[in-house]
Every structure is written in C-alpha cells, then in structure tokens.
Amino acid sequence: MSIATDKADQAVLALSQVMNKQYYPHFHIAPLAGWMNDPNGLIYFNHHYHVFFQHHPYDANWGPMHWGHMVSDDLVTWQRLPIALAPGDEFDKSGCFSGSAVGYNGKLCLIYTGHISLGGEGPHEKIRETQCLATSDDGIHFEKHGTVLAPESGIMHFRDPKVWQQDGQFWMVVGERSLNDVGQIMLYRSDDLKNWQFDRILISHIDPDVYMLECPDFFPLGDKWVLMFSPQGMKAKGYQYRNLFQSGYIVGDWQPGKPFTPITAFQELDFGHDFYAPQSFVAKDGRRLIFGWMDMWQSAMPTKKDNWAGALTLPRELILDNDNRVRNRPIKELTALRKAHVSLTDITLTNQLINTDIESISCELKVEFDLNHCDAERFGLQLAATKDGKQATLLYVDLQANRIMLDRSLSGQGVTGYRSVPLPKTDSAINNKLSFHIYVDASSVEVFINDDLYSMSSRIYPILPAERKVNLFAENGSAKITQLDSWQLGALDQTIMHD
Amino acid sequence: MSIATDKADQAVLALSQVMNKQYYPHFHIAPLAGWMNDPNGLIYFNHHYHVFFQHHPYDANWGPMHWGHMVSDDLVTWQRLPIALAPGDEFDKSGCFSGSAVGYNGKLCLIYTGHISLGGEGPHEKIRETQCLATSDDGIHFEKHGTVLAPESGIMHFRDPKVWQQDGQFWMVVGERSLNDVGQIMLYRSDDLKNWQFDRILISHIDPDVYMLECPDFFPLGDKWVLMFSPQGMKAKGYQYRNLFQSGYIVGDWQPGKPFTPITAFQELDFGHDFYAPQSFVAKDGRRLIFGWMDMWQSAMPTKKDNWAGALTLPRELILDNDNRVRNRPIKELTALRKAHVSLTDITLTNQLINTDIESISCELKVEFDLNHCDAERFGLQLAATKDGKQATLLYVDLQANRIMLDRSLSGQGVTGYRSVPLPKTDSAINNKLSFHIYVDASSVEVFINDDLYSMSSRIYPILPAERKVNLFAENGSAKITQLDSWQLGALDQTIMHD
Numbered sequence: 001m002s003i004a005t006d007k008a009d010q011a012v013l014a015l016s017q018v019m020n021k022q023y024y025p026h027f028h029i030a031p032l033a034g035w036m037n038d039p040n041g042l043i044y045f046n047h048h049y050h051v052f053f054q055h056h057p058y059d060a061n062w063g064p065m066h067w068g069h070m071v072s073d074d075l076v077t078w079q080r081l082p083i084a085l086a087p088g089d090e091f092d093k094s095g096c097f098s099g100s101a102v103g104y105n106g107k108l109c110l111i112y113t114g115h116i117s118l119g120g121e122g123p124h125e126k127i128r129e130t131q132c133l134a135t136s137d138d139g140i141h142f143e144k145h146g147t148v149l150a151p152e153s154g155i156m157h158f159r160d161p162k163v164w165q166q167d168g169q170f171w172m173v174v175g176e177r178s179l180n181d182v183g184q185i186m187l188y189r190s191d192d193l194k195n196w197q198f199d200r201i202l203i204s205h206i207d208p209d210v211y212m213l214e215c216p217d218f219f220p221l222g223d224k225w226v227l228m229f230s231p232q233g234m235k236a237k238g239y240q241y242r243n244l245f246q247s248g249y250i251v252g253d254w255q256p257g258k259p260f261t262p263i264t265a266f267q268e269l270d271f272g273h274d275f276y277a278p279q280s281f282v283a284k285d286g287r288r289l290i291f292g293w294m295d296m297w298q299s300a301m302p303t304k305k306d307n308w309a310g311a312l313t314l315p316r317e318l319i320l321d322n323d324n325r326v327r328n329r330p331i332k333e334l335t336a337l338r339k340a341h342v343s344l345t346d347i348t349l350t351n352q353l354i355n356t357d358i359e360s361i362s363c364e365l366k367v368e369f370d371l372n373h374c375d376a377e378r379f380g381l382q383l384a385a386t387k388d389g390k391q392a393t394l395l396y397v398d399l400q401a402n403r404i405m406l407d408r409s410l411s412g413q414g415v416t417g418y419r420s421v422p423l424p425k426t427d428s429a430i431n432n433k434l435s436f437h438i439y440v441d442a443s444s445v446e447v448f449i450n451d452d453l454y455s456m457s458s459r460i461y462p463i464l465p466a467e468r469k470v471n472l473f474a475e476n477g478s479a480k481i482t483q484l485d486s487w488q489l490g491a492l493d494q495t496i497m498h499d
Numbered sequence: 500m501s502i503a504t505d506k507a508d509q510a511v512l513a514l515s516q517v518m519n520k521q522y523y524p525h526f527h528i529a530p531l532a533g534w535m536n537d538p539n540g541l542i543y544f545n546h547h548y549h550v551f552f553q554h555h556p557y558d559a560n561w562g563p564m565h566w567g568h569m570v571s572d573d574l575v576t577w578q579r580l581p582i583a584l585a586p587g588d589e590f591d592k593s594g595c596f597s598g599s600a601v602g603y604n605g606k607l608c609l610i611y612t613g614h615i616s617l618g619g620e621g622p623h624e625k626i627r628e629t630q631c632l633a634t635s636d637d638g639i640h641f642e643k644h645g646t647v648l649a650p651e652s653g654i655m656h657f658r659d660p661k662v663w664q665q666d667g668q669f670w671m672v673v674g675e676r677s678l679n680d681v682g683q684i685m686l687y688r689s690d691d692l693k694n695w696q697f698d699r700i701l702i703s704h705i706d707p708d709v710y711m712l713e714c715p716d717f718f719p720l721g722d723k724w725v726l727m728f729s730p731q732g733m734k735a736k737g738y739q740y741r742n743l744f745q746s747g748y749i750v751g752d753w754q755p756g757k758p759f760t761p762i763t764a765f766q767e768l769d770f771g772h773d774f775y776a777p778q779s780f781v782a783k784d785g786r787r788l789i790f791g792w793m794d795m796w797q798s799a800m801p802t803k804k805d806n807w808a809g810a811l812t813l814p815r816e817l818i819l820d821n822d823n824r825v826r827n828r829p830i831k832e833l834t835a836l837r838k839a840h841v842s843l844t845d846i847t848l849t850n851q852l853i854n855t856d857i858e859s860i861s862c863e864l865k866v867e868f869d870l871n872h873c874d875a876e877r878f879g880l881q882l883a884a885t886k887d888g889k890q891a892t893l894l895y896v897d898l899q900a901n902r903i904m905l906d907r908s909l910s911g912q913g914v915t916g917y918r919s920v921p922l923p924k925t926d927s928a929i930n931n932k933l934s935f936h937i938y939v940d941a942s943s944v945e946v947f948i949n950d951d952l953y954s955m956s957s958r959i960y961p962i963l964p965a966e967r968k969v970n971l972f973a974e975n976g977s978a979k980i981t982q983l984d985s986w987q988l989g990a991l992d993q994t995i996m997h998d
Contacts, residue, residue: 239899242876242975351915377741377916390889400738400919401900416850416974417876420899475915476741 004086008066012057012083020306022464023443026362027337027489028294029053029312031068032080035060036310038160038215039291040067041084041101041110042281046139049075049281050108051291052084053312054098060304064088065095065115071139075283075315076336084134084142085112091132091147092116098160098215099131100279102170102193107135109193111172113159114147131161131174133193149188149196154179158186160215162279163193167256173202173216175229183213183231189256202227202260203250209233214245215277218254221288222320225254227262228269228290230277239403239420240268243296247276251324264324271421272406272447272456274299275313288318289331294444294457300414302461303443313457314439314446329452330439338364338487347481349379349474353389358470358486360384365438365470368483372432375399376477383440384411384460384468392471393445393460395436397423397479404434404449412462421454433482441489503585507565511556511582519805521963522942525861526836526988527793528552528811530567531579534559535809537659537714538790539566540583540600540609541780545638548574548780549607550790551583552811553597559803563587564594564614570638574782574814575835583633583641584611590631590646591615597659597714598630599778601669601692606634608692610671612658613646630660630673632692648687648695653678657685659714661778662692666755672701672715674728682712682730688755701726701759702749708732713744714776717753720787721819724753726761727768729776738902738919739767742795746775750823763823770920771905771946771956773798774812787817788830793943793956799913801960802942812956813938813945828951829938837863837986846980848878848973852888857969857985859883859939864969867982870931874898875976882939883910883959883967891970892944892959894935896922896978903948911961920953932981940988 015033024030034057041052048071055068067085070078085096092114099112111133118126131149134142149172151158157177164171172188184204188196202218210233217228228249234241248269252262269278270292278292292313295301301309316328342358358365360383367381380396382389394407398420407418426432437448447456462468472481514532523529533556540551547570554567566584571577584595591613598611610632617625630648633641648671650657656676663670671687683703687695701717709732716727727748733740747768751761768777769791777791791812794800800808815827841857857864859882866880879895881888893906897919906917925931936947946955961967971980 236874236876236898238901242899375735399735400741400917402737418899 002086004088005066005083008057008083008086015057015059015307019308023303023306023461024308025311025441025444028314028441028444029070029078029291031055031057031308031310033060033308034058035062035308036068036293036312037062037295038098038277038293039279039312040098040112042279042291043101043103043108044282044284045101045103045108048073048139050101050139051078051312052101052110055083057083060307060309065097067096067110067112069140074336075289075331075333081140084140085110085144087115089114089144089146091130092144097129098277100162102163102165104170104193107137108139110134110142111148111161111163111193113161115159127156129156129158131172131196145194148194149174151176157212162217164219169256171218171256172196173218175213175216177212178204181211183210183233185213185216185227185229200259203262206231206250206266207234209235215279217278217280219280219288221318221326224251224263224320224324225260226251226318226320226326227260228278228280231266242419243273244298245276245296247278247292249326251320251326267325269326269328270455270457272419273408273415273417273458274444275457278313280318287331289315290318290328291315292457295459299459300461302414311444316455319452327452328455329448330437330446334364337489339490340488342486344484345482347472347484348373348478349376349472349481350478351376351474351476353382354472355387356470356472359468359488360440360470361442361468362489363440364487364489365436365440366483366485367436367438367481369397369434370432370480370482371426371434373480374478376474376479378476379474379479380472381436381438382471382473383438383445384462385471386467387469387471389471389473391462391466395438395445395447396473397434404454406445406447406456406458408458408460411460414461415459419456419458421449421456424450424453439489501585503587504565504582507556507582507585514556514558514806518807522802522805522960523807524810524940524943527813527940527943528569528577528790530554530556530807530809532559532807533557534561534807535567535792535811536561536794537597537776537792538778538811539597539611541778541790542600542602542607543781543783544600544602544607547572547638549600549638550577550811551600551609554582556582559806559808564596566595566609566611568639573835574788574830574832580639584609584643586614588613588643588645590629591643596628597776599661601662601664603692606636607638609633609641610647610660610662610692612660614658626655628655628657630671630695644693647693648673650675656711661716663718668755670717670755671695672717674712674715676711677703680710682709682732684712684715684726684728699758702761705730705749705765706733708734714778716777716779718779718787720817720825723750723762723819723823724759725750725817725819725825726759727777727779727825730765741918742772743797744775744795746777746791748825750819750825766824768825768827769954769956771918771954772907772914772916773943773958774956777812779817786830788814789817789827790814791956794958798958799960801913810943815954818951826951827954828947829936829945833863836988838989839987841985843983844981846971846983847872847977848875848971848980849977850875850973850975852881853971854886855969855971858967858987859969860941860967861988862939863986863988864935864937864939865982865984866935866937866980868896868933869979869981870925870933872979873977875973875978878973878976878978879971880935880937881970881972882937882944883961884970885966886968886970888970888972890961890965894937894944894946895972896933903953905944905946905955905957907957907959910959913960914958918955918957920948920955923949923952938988
C-alpha cells in the first residue's frame with residue numbers, strides 16, 4: 001500500500017459521500033466517485049476477473065490518472081478494490097495512463113504508460129510517454145518497476161500498451177504518433193516484460209487524416225487476427241465517424257515474426273454516441289470479451305455536477321462473422337441480473353403512441369418486429385420516456401432513410417443528435433424479423449440489433465424527476481411487434497473493500 | 500344567380516361568422532368558411548385572374564362540391580365572388596367536381612365533372628362522371644349546359660377535364676380509371692366545347708400500382724410538353740411517394756394529332772406533406788403558373804373545429820431546366836406583400852440555439868448558408884417556434900443523411916414526420932452556397948431550395964397561444980449563415996362581393 005494510493009482511496013471515499021446518484025448506473029461499472037475513462041488491465045487471473053480503469057479520484061474531471069480496480073468471479077457481481085496505481089513517480093509523474101495486464105511467474109503484472117507533462121498547453125503541450133511495469137503478488141497491491149520501454153527520439157505520443165503471451169514470448173502493441181503525425185501501431189516482443197525488442201510497425205497510414213491510433217489491441221478471433229484500436233483524426237463522412245474519435249478494427253492474418261496482412265478496411269465496432277477505447281480479454285472458457293469506455297471526449301457529462309463521470313459498457317463477447325466483421329453482444333452471464341419479467345405479444349401500432357407500464361430505469365428489453373407488417377414512416381420505442389413522449393430517447397426504424405436510429409433529441413440535458421445503422425435486409429417474404437436487444441441503466445442505453453449485427457451505445461440524461469417508462473410508437477402508418485420481453489435488472493453488489 | 504348558389508353563399512357567410520381564425524392564412528387563398536380542395540378553372544380572362552376551387556360551403560368537411568370563386572388583377576390581392584357552381588342538376592346531382600376554364604366567344608366557359616353517386620359506400624360506391632359545361636357573360640354568374648362528354652360504357656372514374664385552345668381547336672385531357680383499374684389520361688378535341696371527339700390515350704400504365712390519374716394538365720414549357728397529373732396508388736419507396744397520393748409530371752414531346760412521347764419518368768413536383776392537384780394557367784405575360792391544393796387527403800385538419808379547412812399554395816411559376824425537370828418558384832408579384840424588413844448577416848452557430856426576434860406567423864424569409872463553413876450534424880431554422888424550441892417546425896440540413904429536412908415532429912397538433920430533398924451538390928470549393936426561401940402563413944410553410952431546385956409545402960398547427968418566432972440552430976458542430984432577410988407580410992384584401 002503506497003501513501004499515494006491510500007490518499008487517493010480516502011479522497012474518493014470522501015467524494016462518494018457527497019455524490020448525487022440520480023444518473024448512477026445500477027449494473028454497469030462506474031467509479032465510486034470522481035472521474036473514469038478507459039478500461040485497463042482486463043484479465044482473468046487466479047480465478048478472478050480484474051477490471052482496472054483510468055481514474056481521477058479527487059474530482060469528477062479528468063486529472064492525473066490513477067488506476068481504479070474491481071474484481072469479480074462471474075463478470076456480473078463486482079467488488080471494488082483499493083486504487084491500484086497512483087501517479088507521481090519520476091516515470092509516471094503526470095499520470096498512470098492506459099495499459100494492460102498479464103500474469104507472469106505467479107504475479108499480476110500491469111504494463112501501463114507513464115505520462116510526463118513537460119510544459120506548454122493544449123496542442124502545444126510537450127509530453128514524454130514510456131511504457132512502465134508494476135507487479136503484484138496478491139492481486140491488490142502493486143509495486144512499480146519504472147520504465148521498460150521508451151520511444152524513439154523525438155516521439156511524444158507513445159501509449160496504451162497491450163501485452164499478451166504467445167509462443168513462449170510476450171508481445172506488446174503500442175500506439176504511436178510518428179514524427180510526421182501519422183498514427184501507427186508498433187509491435188514489440190520480450191522474454192521477461194522488462195527488456196523489449198522492436199518487431200515491426202503493424203499498421204500505419206490507415207487514413208490521411210489520422211494522426212494517432214490509441215488503445216491498440218491485437219488478438220485472434222475465429223481463424224483471423226483482429227487489430228482493434230481507436231483512431232484520432234478521422235473526418236465525419238455521411239453517417240460514419242460521427243463521434244469526435246472512433247473505435248474499430250481491421251481484420252487480417254498474422255503470425256509471430258511476420259507482418260500483419262489486412263483483409264478488411266477499418267470498420268467501426270459500435271455505432272452509438274459513447275463508445276471508446278475498448279480493450280479485450282479472454283474469459284475462463286476462452287471467449288474473447290471486451291469492455292469499452294461508455295463516454296466520449298467532449299461529450300456532455302452533466303454528472304460532473306454530481307461528483308462522478310464515466311462508466312464502462314457491459315461486458316460483450318466478440319464474434320467474427322463470415323464477412324470478416326467483428327460483431328459484439330452482451331455476455332450470456334448478464335441474464336443473472338434479471339428480476340421481474342413482463343412479456344407482451346402481437347402489438348399492432350397504427351399512428352399512435354402506446355404507453356406501457358414498463359420502467360426503463362434499470363432494465364433489459366427484447367423486442368421483435370415483423371417487418372412484413374410495418375409500413376409506418378417511423379416506428380419503434382421511446383425509452384426513459386414520459387407518458388406524452390416529450391422527454392424520451394427514441395430508438396426507431398426510419399423507413400424513409402431505411403435506417404435504425406438512436407435519437408437523443410428529446411433525451412434530456414446536454415445531449416443531442418442521432419446515431420444510426422442500416423436497416424438489415426432480409427430476403428424472406430415470410431420471415432422478415434427485426435430484433436432490438438436493449439439495456440437501459442439510468443444514464444445509458446445499449447442496443448444490439450438482430451442479436452449482434454450492430455451495437456449502439458449512448459449516454460442519456462433525462463431531466464429528473466420524471467417518469468422513465470417504455471412507450472411504443474408508429475407514425476404515418478402501422479408497425480407490428482410480435483414479441484416484447486422486459487426484465488427489471490437488479491443492482492450489482494459493488495462492495496467497497498478496504499485492506 | 501341560381502337559388503342553389505345563393506343558398507350556398509348565405510350558408511358560407513353564416514358559417515364565416517362562427518369561425519376561429521387562429522390558423523387562417525393571411526396571404527393565401529382559403530375558403531371564406533367551410534371546406535376547400537382542388538384549385539379549378541384558373542384563367543386570365545378579360546383583364547382578371549380567376550381562381551375557382553372545390554368547395555363545400557355548408558361545413559368544414561368535404562361534401563357535395565361547389566365551385567368557390569375569387570378574382571384578382573395582380574395575383575396578390577384577391578376579391579371573393581359569389582359561389583359559381585352548386586350541384587343538384589341531373590348531370591351534377593352529387594357534385595360539381597374539378598375542371599378548368601377557357602374563353603370562347605367572349606364568354607367565360609367552365610368545363611367540370613358532373614359527379615353522380617349511384618349508391619354503395621367507400622370502395623363499393625357506384626358512381627357516374629361526365630364532363631359538363633357552364634358559361635358566363637359577366638364572369639360571375641354561370642349558366643349550366645349539362646353533359647358534353649360521357650365516358651365509354653362501364654367507366655366510373657372519369658374526371659378533372661383540363662381544356663385549352665390550340666391550332667383552332669379545343670383540346671381536353673381527362674383522367675380515367677380503366678375497366679381493368681389502370682390510371683390513364685384521355686385526350687379529346689372539339690370545335691365548340693360541346694361536341695368532343697376522342698383523340699387518343701395520352702399516357703397509361705405509369706406504374707403497376709397506379710389505378711387512377713387525377714387532375715391531368717398538359718401544356719408546353721420551354722421547348723417541351725409537360726403532362727402534369729396526380730396519380731393514385733403509388734407505393735412509398737424510401738424517401739419518395741410518401742404522401743397518400745402524389746403530384747408530378749412527365750416531360751416529353753407532342754404535337755396535335757400525334758402521340759405524346761415521354762422523355763422522362765414520372766417525377767414529383769413538390770416534396771412537402773401537403774401538395775395536391777396543381778392546375779396551371781398562363782399569366783398575362785405568358786408565364787406558366789400554378790396553384791396547388793395545400794393539403795392532402797387524410798391529412799390532419801384540426802381547423803375543421805374552427806369551421807374551415809383547406810388552402811391553396813402560393814401562385815408559383817414553372818420553369819423547365821436543362822435536365823428536363825420542372826421547377827417551381829413563388830411568382831415575383833409576391834414581393835408586393837412585403838412590409839417590415841429585418842436583415843442579419845454573418846451568423847455563426849456552434850452547438851447552439853439562437854432566438855431571433857423575427858415573427859414567423861405571416862412572413863417571408865431568405866436564408867443563405869455557406870456550406871464550406873458548416874459541419875454541424877444538423878443545422879437550420881426553427882419556424883413558428885417557442886424560445887426553447889420545444890414547439891417548432893424544423894427546416895434543417897442533416898449532414899449525416901445529406902438531405903434537407905422539413906420536420907413536423909414538434910410542429911404542434913395532429914401532424915408528424917418529415918419530408919426531405921437531397922442536399923444539392925456544388926462543385927465549387929469557393930462558392931458553396933445553399934439558400935432557403937420560405938413563406939410561413941399561420942398554418943403553412945412553403946420552402947424553396949436554391950431558388951427553385953426543390954419546393955416543400957406542408958401544413959402546421961402550433962398549439963396556441965404560443966410564441967411563433969424564428970430560431971436558428973446547429974447541433975454537434977458549426978454552421979454559418981451569411982445572410983438572413985425577413986419580411987413581415989401584409990394581409991390580402993379578401994373583400995366579399997355580393998351582387
């Protein structure tokens with residue numbers, strides 16, 4: 001236990017006493033209080049799942065980065081552990097930035113970016129970033145070992161190491177902004193986590209406007225390799241790349257000692273407003289899972305007034321489909337959260353708004369439409385909605401645009417605009433089903449279309465107090481819902497553990 | 500003066516005493532009271548412009564059709580004349596349906612459809628329709644001459660004669676639903692308006708779902724002929740054909756005695772919610788002008804409670820462009836309506852809603868955007884808007900969809916949904932301007948994009964009392980308005996003339 005982490009734990013505990021929890025999630029990982037961003041160090045180690053996260057425990061704004069820490073046996077029920085890393089040493093003076101975890105010689109090892117500000121402000125700030133190592137015997141308390149990998153001379157942006165073990169070696173991908181402002185992912189290898197050899201540039205020049213690739217991750221999925229990362233600099237293009245930064249992937253082939261051979265272009269992984277910096281890990285049964293940060297830089301974060309900001313997405317399983325698209329869906333363990341169940345069948349909507357009695361404060365919904373009986377211009381759901389629908393988050397099919405829209409125009413404070421995905425085409429005149437799988441949790445909506453074809457994750461902030469029910473609607477025509485299942489979801493046990 | 504028209508005049512005058520004028524237009528043609536639909540008998544004759552219209556003077560619902568009547572010297576200031584035609588004779592027992600006007604031997608001649616209901620209801624109603632003649636020496640009082648053209652045996656739907664004079668003959672187009680339910684336009688000719696010879700079928704089978712072509716019109720424009728009509732039965736397809744029925748045109752070549760040779764497919768003329776049954780006429784200076792009915796069958800018409808329903812569009816000039824598209828724009832005479840002028844320049848909007856002080860109850864707006872300085876996801880105007888924008892008609896550019904949207908989701912009572920047109924592409928990096936020319940009149944919005952590239956006409960019904968100002972907005976980014984001119988528009992003089 002370091003003085004710095006102890007002080008941070010005391011600060012965040014004190015801050016948690018003066019929180020307003022009106023928007024605080026019931027079943028998502030969020031900071032006890034203060035600020036959270038990227039998930040870090042995700043690992044199943046010694047029979048526990050560990051989730052670390054970028055954390056500022058002193059207030060709800062981004063600040064010198066610590067690593068928050070939670071553990072779980074089942075990925076559903078989480079326990080809060082003491083803050084794992086606090087900045088302030090010579091090599092991480094200004095922050096313990098994002099990184100990953102591996103087990104080595106029975107120890108839980110964190111490889112993270114030591115961030116040092118060298119003065120200047122905003123785009124003129126000079127920084128130094130190196131990859132650092134910290135290890136733990138008990139999985140709770142970490143000992144720092146300082147820098148293990150520094151960038152080439154002149155490189156400032158060099159961060160977010162993701163380490164894995166393969167073929168008797170450790171491998172690390174790191175994001176780098178080159179001297180001529182090109183985003184690239186560097187590959188290194190090591191026998192001992194301390195001495196790292198440069199292997200090659202895995203990818204570079206994915207887009208002329210991209211100047212940095214953050215949070216790289218590289219892992220096998222199906223019979224391919226997936227290079228997942230969060231590019232900075234992409235310009236919006238129609239419906240694509242609408243958030244400040246993106247998160248996505250390139251699928252290709254790779255084996256140790258060889259170059260990565262892409263077989264797809266960059267594709268976005270999630271299509272909502274608030275999804276960034278996903279990191280993957282392997283579940284005990286071998287599934288490839290991710291958590292993402294369910295927010296976005298420069299997003300409205302009205303919870304800062306409530307003394308906290310930031311949440312992670314639900315844990316999601318990745319699947320590679322036959323078109324080499326990486327799909328994601330909520331892990332099956334989440335069904336353990338289900339409490340009261342309500343099922344509705346065969347609802348036909350014609351130019352109307354129907355109020356259901358279903359609360360959408362902390363709930364899961366599965367909704368199936370029969371598109372052969374839908375001709376309304378817009379039809380779908382209002383979530384976290386007042387009876388009159390004047391405050392609501394809209395999830396609907398737009399048959400003019402032929403898209404599925406997640407629209408925050410009426411969601412509440414601070415948020416605007418829609419995100420959308422194409423309406424899936426089916427070639428069946430008989431079976432033309434569309435399904436929405438939805439999780440609403442106080443200030444978040446996660447939607448999975450046709451199981452895992454598309455996901456959309458967005459934060460919402462209904463002005464409270466207000467009813468937050470589910471409404472159904474169809475405008476200028478009809479729509480048919482064949483099945484609507486809803487479950488109220490129980491709170492996770494986020495016990496605070498003190499040592 | 501017939502007893503039937505006199506009775507109708509008294510009825511509509513009485514009804515006008517108990518109207519609520521909250522949504523009544525200030526500068527559009529609307530019924531004194533009661534119901535209005537299609538414009539009829541449009542003509543410049545003996546130094547006056549005549550506008551007749553389908554009219555039910557006894558209440559605000561559609562009923563046995565009369566012809567209302569207005570005249571003008573300038574197309575801006577209108578005088579109300581006595582009802583011109585009332586139904587009830589053997590040949591027009593159930594209604595004097597739509598038709599047109601020509602001058603012949605110094606008389607103003609109306610050719611209209613005598614409608615007879617033969618029993619049955621809805622789709623099972625049996626009807627008989629013939630084209631009838633009525634003439635007037637003074638342009639006010641009309642003498643009926645009965646049926647001049649009957650359909651072939653077995654045809655029920657046979658209506659909306661449009662007559663013109665050319666090469667020493669009269670020509671007439673009529674819409675017909677064939678015995679096998681195909682919509683077609685029939686061409687006839689005559690030397691005296693009384694004896695008509697079948698010439699040919701001008702067009703048929705424009706779409707497999709179309710069962711009737713209403714309100715045909717056929718006229719030269721530029722060096723081509725335009726066949727304008729209102730098809731019934733078209734199915735919605737993406738952004739197209741979204742209203743219950745459409746109005747549009749086919750451009751082609753024609754000369755008397757020859758077939759019509761189309762050189763374009765059917766195209767919609769206006770892209771709003773409420774535009775139907777346009778009829779053309781020739782201005783005294785030779786321009787081809789139209790009025791349309793600014794409503795749609797099955798549209799919400801909350802003014803029925805106020806004892807009136809229906810309005811015509813502004814008079815608009817038609818132009819054929821180089822791509823054989825028929826464009827329409829407000830006639831230049833309308834500038835005479837302008838009163839108080841406010842001009843704003845160089846407004847940059849960044850993630851904000853700006854309230855202007857401009858009333859949009861009876862106004863004209865010209866707004867020019869510099870698209871090279873617009874990157875907001877949605878940007879544009881809120882019309883008839885409250886300060887907070889919670890009630891407003893939205894006219895905006897959607898840079899995700901790359902379309903211009905006229906959205907009634909927040910317009911008020913009874914109306915929903917959006918209509919849209921593509922965002923025009925320009926190839927200039929220097930001059931990338933987009934202009935909106937807008938008329939708001941109590942319960943209507945007419946928008947002209949880039950002068951006459953697209954028009955959108957929709958009715959709106961803000962819940963009153965409420966502020967109805969102009970707001971400007973940009974969501975998730977910036978937008979630049981280089982110029983915004985607004986004029987409050989003065990009321991027309993709709994004097995009631997009694998003989």
